[in-house]
Amino acid sequence: MQKLCFSHSSRRKTKQIDYLNWKKEKLSTFIVMDKPTVSISKSKYNHSPIYSWNTISHPFLTKLRAELYPNDKKSVSIEWLNQIDELALAVWYLDDGTQNKRYGTISLATNCFSYEEHLIMQEWF
Structure with missing residues (x-):
């Protein structure tokens, strides 16, 4: 059975892009993307862009998740x-x-x- 490795994703609206970029800088060891992924909110009230950074899957993140989510909770x-x-x-x-x-x-x-x-x-x- 293959062991899972976890990654992390951060998503923010346009007004929070500076914070999202700050988090990207702090997690840069785990992020290989040059630009954030952009999607459009599917809310029926708001169709604003949503920006996201995704980390690579990494054993450190897997260990951290195991500590914060024992029994997947x-x-x-x-x-x-x-x-x-x-x-x-x-x-x-x-x-x-x-x-x-x-x-x-x-x-x-x-x-x-x-x-x-x-x-x-x-x-x-």
Whole structure:
């Protein structure tokens, strides 16, 4: 049986292209594309371009995925949270966060985590 190797893909709209290019620079070891792939959003409300960078499949990314997705389910632990610095938290927010301007709050999309993992994150924050 062949062992799978994983890759990573980042997708962003035009207004976030600078952030997408910054991520490409940070992941340049794993990206061989010269230009991002461009597709058109299939949303019935918005047909704006979507830009994406894809990494190559690589054993390092496979190991990282295995640690973050044990049993093929996204997971978080205090050990992982304790490795997060200000930059990593900013990237987490830019990838999975939202801002509520009306209430002056931000949130992270954490719906995939268990109740116990939410308690771990709550304590960590």
